[in-house]
Amino acid sequence: MRLLITGSPGAGKGTQGTRLAAHFGIPHLSSGDLLRKIVASGDGAVAQSARAISDGKMVSDETANALMLGELDKPEAANGFVLDGYPRTLSQAQTLTAFLAGRGEKLDAVVALEVSEVAVIERLGNRITCPQCGETYHALVSPPKVVGVCDECGYAGLTVRPDDLPERITVRLRLYTERTEPILGYYREQNLLTPVNAEGTENDVFARIVAALKKVAPL
Numbered sequence: 001m002r003l004l005i006t007g008s009p010g011a012g013k014g015t016q017g018t019r020l021a022a023h024f025g026i027p028h029l030s031s032g033d034l035l036r037k038i039v040a041s042g043d044g045a046v047a048q049s050a051r052a053i054s055d056g057k058m059v060s061d062e063t064a065n066a067l068m069l070g071e072l073d074k075p076e077a078a079n080g081f082v083l084d085g086y087p088r089t090l091s092q093a094q095t096l097t098a099f100l101a102g103r104g105e106k107l108d109a110v111v112a113l114e115v116s117e118v119a120v121i122e123r124l125g126n127r128i129t130c131p132q133c134g135e136t137y138h139a140l141v142s143p144p145k146v147v148g149v150c151d152e153c154g155y156a157g158l159t160v161r162p163d164d165l166p167e168r169i170t171v172r173l174r175l176y177t178e179r180t181e182p183i184l185g186y187y188r189e190q191n192l193l194t195p196v197n198a199e200g201t202e203n204d205v206f207a208r209i210v211a212a213l214k215k216v217a218p219l
């Protein structure tokens with residue numbers, strides 16, 4: 001199964017992408033997670049451009065393509081993948097199509113998570129993240145068992161990502177509308193777009209995605 005999961009910031013791409021990957025037994029390739037890992041490693045020029053994401057900016061098409069196509073080239077991704085956070089622009093989407101066509105492949109579906117702006121602000125404004133393993137919590141709906149401590153890895157320093165501060169959320173939503181929304185039309189034209197209502201609980205949304213995929217991309 002070759003999937004792309006897309007949607008505005010706070011739509012739940014990371015959470016649902018992780019679950020889809022586990023469900024289908026394929027890797028979850030998240031550009032955000034990858035960039036954060038590179039920033040943490042402090043690895044020269046790449047880390048510098050990756051740091052741009054914490055300023056609410058988008059990385060260049062060249063950097064995004066190089067990073068994510070590199071991931072797709074790894075043997076783990078040979079039999080399927082869930083792409084998350086890439087492509088983010090029409091140009092990146094076209095590059096991805098050409099890359100996959102070059103090895104006789106195409107995407108099976110593009111899951112577009114749909115949420116209202118009000119829901120996005122409520123979710124991101126309450127999001128707490130583990131800097132060590134990337135697990136996320138909602139301060140009100142799904143807090144960690146012990147305040148400030150990660151349930152998954154035990155790290156005692158849960159934090160609000162700079163990206164999730166109120167002023168950044170507004171910038172990220174604007175960038176999404178301007179630069180990423182055009183890819184929805186691109187995939188709609190190719191009959192790949194699978195819109196899914198992403199409001200409600202994590203379990204409800206996941207069930208909707210799986211049901212929608214059964215229709216468009218039966219295994």
Ligand SMILES: [Zn+2]
Binds near residue numbers: 131151155
């Ligand atoms: Zn953790």
